[in-house]
Amino acid sequence: MTIQPLHVAHKNAVNAAMLAGPNANPSLANMGSVTNFDRNATIFHEGDAADYSYKVVAGAIRLSKMMSDGRRQVAEFALSGDFIGLNWLDEHAMTAEALTDVTLIAYTRGRLERLGDENQAIRAELFSTLRHDLWAAHNHLVLLGRQSALERVACFLLEMRRRSPNTDKTTIAVPMTRRDIADYLGLTIETVCRMLTRLKQMGVIDIPDRHTIAVRNLAGLRHAAEPEA
Amino acid sequence: MTIQPLHVAHKNAVNAAMLAGPNANPSLANMGSVTNFDRNATIFHEGDAADYSYKVVAGAIRLSKMMSDGRRQVAEFALSGDFIGLNWLDEHAMTAEALTDVTLIAYTRGRLERLGDENQAIRAELFSTLRHDLWAAHNHLVLLGRQSALERVACFLLEMRRRSPNTDKTTIAVPMTRRDIADYLGLTIETVCRMLTRLKQMGVIDIPDRHTIAVRNLAGLRHAAEPEA
DNA sequence: CGCAATATTGATATCGATCAATGAAAGTGG
DNA sequence: CCACTTTCATTGATCGATATCAATATTGCG
Numbered sequence: 001m002t003i004q005p006l007h008v009a010h011k012n013a014v015n016a017a018m019l020a021g022p023n024a025n026p027s028l029a030n031m032g033s034v035t036n037f038d039r040n041a042t043i044f045h046e047g048d049a050a051d052y053s054y055k056v057v058a059g060a061i062r063l064s065k066m067m068s069d070g071r072r073q074v075a076e077f078a079l080s081g082d083f084i085g086l087n088w089l090d091e092h093a094m095t096a097e098a099l100t101d102v103t104l105i106a107y108t109r110g111r112l113e114r115l116g117d118e119n120q121a122i123r124a125e126l127f128s129t130l131r132h133d134l135w136a137a138h139n140h141l142v143l144l145g146r147q148s149a150l151e152r153v154a155c156f157l158l159e160m161r162r163r164s165p166n167t168d169k170t171t172i173a174v175p176m177t178r179r180d181i182a183d184y185l186g187l188t189i190e191t192v193c194r195m196l197t198r199l200k201q202m203g204v205i206d207i208p209d210r211h212t213i214a215v216r217n218l219a220g221l222r223h224a225a226e227p228e229a
Numbered sequence: 230m231t232i233q234p235l236h237v238a239h240k241n242a243v244n245a246a247m248l249a250g251p252n253a254n255p256s257l258a259n260m261g262s263v264t265n266f267d268r269n270a271t272i273f274h275e276g277d278a279a280d281y282s283y284k285v286v287a288g289a290i291r292l293s294k295m296m297s298d299g300r301r302q303v304a305e306f307a308l309s310g311d312f313i314g315l316n317w318l319d320e321h322a323m324t325a326e327a328l329t330d331v332t333l334i335a336y337t338r339g340r341l342e343r344l345g346d347e348n349q350a351i352r353a354e355l356f357s358t359l360r361h362d363l364w365a366a367h368n369h370l371v372l373l374g375r376q377s378a379l380e381r382v383a384c385f386l387l388e389m390r391r392r393s394p395n396t397d398k399t400t401i402a403v404p405m406t407r408r409d410i411a412d413y414l415g416l417t418i419e420t421v422c423r424m425l426t427r428l429k430q431m432g433v434i435d436i437p438d439r440h441t442i443a444v445r446n447l448a449g450l451r452h453a454a455e456p457e458a
Numbered sequence: 459c460g461c462a463a464t465a466t467t468g469a470t471a472t473c474g475a476t477c478a479a480t481g482a483a484a485g486t487g488g
Numbered sequence: 489c490c491a492c493t494t495t496c497a498t499t500g501a502t503c504g505a506t507a508t509c510a511a512t513a514t515t516g517c518g
């Protein structure tokens with residue numbers, strides 16, 4: 001139905017174990033093939049046959065659904081360590097696009113199902129991933145259904161901060177555009193901008209550049225995210 | 230933290246197989262204990278240890294999350310055949326309350342995990358349930374993030390219609406209150422009422438009583454739910 | 459350098475929330 | 489079964505948060 005952008009994938013003959021290092025667990029990490037996608041590439045598209053699932057090794061991915069008239073809802077931003085495309089039914093329920101150049105480990109669906117049947121640890125990892133995704137989706141429902149614009153933006157920043165692998169939690173990397181953030185939060189670009197400006201004027205954050213937020217007052221940010229009863 | 234209403238559970242010594250009938254599959258349906266809850270009873274509460282999961286045999290259940298200041302988001306209405314409380318992490322992530330008198334089959338978490346490890350069919354059923362819940366949550370995200378009030382209400386009616394076990398699809402049973410619907414759709418009671426009135430004035434539905442909607446023009450309802458691009 | 463995409467800020471419009479009043483149904487206790 | 493109370497639902501009037509429309513500013517890229 002929709003024209004699909006060209007995939008720019010460089011599938012290497014490198015086994016994923018090479019990335020996992022010598023002390024890796026006997027887990028999923030070393031049983032797929034490494035794949036790279038350029039920034040803006042489509043990894044899979046809503047409606048595609050769900051032949052592959054992926055684990056993100058590096059980079060960031062946008063998972064979204066589109067309505068027939070073009071309205072878009074971003075369900076999730078997948079970062080390093082996250083699984084995507086695991087919630088197959090017959091076809092992928094959403095579109096995955098690379099926000100930055102990304103490195104993934106690709107697993108065929110059949111392989112993953114077999115591994116899950118045979119190995120208790122892997123099975124537990126798959127269950128755990130699905131449960132975590134469900135937990136995240138349910139929190140997202142509360143955000144979209146019941147939180148104000150300022151709360152949504154503050155929550156988003158805290159979520160990005162929490163998920164950041166950096167030990168330095170005073171700056172938050174924001175690889176996505178304002179449009180992506182807006183579509184994640186159920187707002188418009190302009191409202192996202194205004195709320196960021198507001199947080200800045202409140203002395204809670206600084207915005208050194210578009211893709212970086214500096215936290216100046218964490219308690220203030222937390223308060224903006226969920227004012228107590 | 231919150232005072233929890235008294236549970237009114239009548240756990241019978243009846244094995245679930247008695248409900249499943251003689252031709253039941255060797256599936257989950259016959260491996261738990263039957264439990265009843267009265268209308269308005271709390272089945273489990275957000276934060277409770279996730280010791281049990283349940284399959285709904287009869288009745289309807291509201292699954293919701295509450296913010297500290299009382300704002301509520303309903304994530305799901307569970308109807309006959311649905312699983313609830315499967316997405317444990319350590320504790321239940323939401324509160325389950327009976328909308329009507331309900332009959333459930335209760336499974337201990339440990340039992341369910343063991344069954345899932347031992348039996349491929351049950352394992353597949355558990356995976357399938359989690360994937361379905363995730364699919365539903367993602368559709369719900371689009372609804373909350375990007376749809377208008379009229380679209381939300383129309384979608385809700387179509388969802389209830391789709392899930393209805395009745396062969397007669399001209400009337401839709403709506404066991405929940407307007408407040409429940411509003412909290413599911415991220416709206417206020419008043420807006421839900423107004424949109425129902427609007428659909429009625431459009432000749433799309435009738436409202437014979439609070440808990441019943443008659444569909445007079447299905448195509449019209451579908452159009453209200455998602456106007457084409 | 460210059461163009462296109464992205465971000466910010468301002469002015470105004472709109473949808474849905476809030477406030478308010480009434481009506482209808484469902485409990486509850488006599 | 490009825491009177492009384494409470495909860496739930498509907499409708500109207502008004503308000504306000506966020507969307508929309510519009511104008512610039514900034515960034516990134518060929």
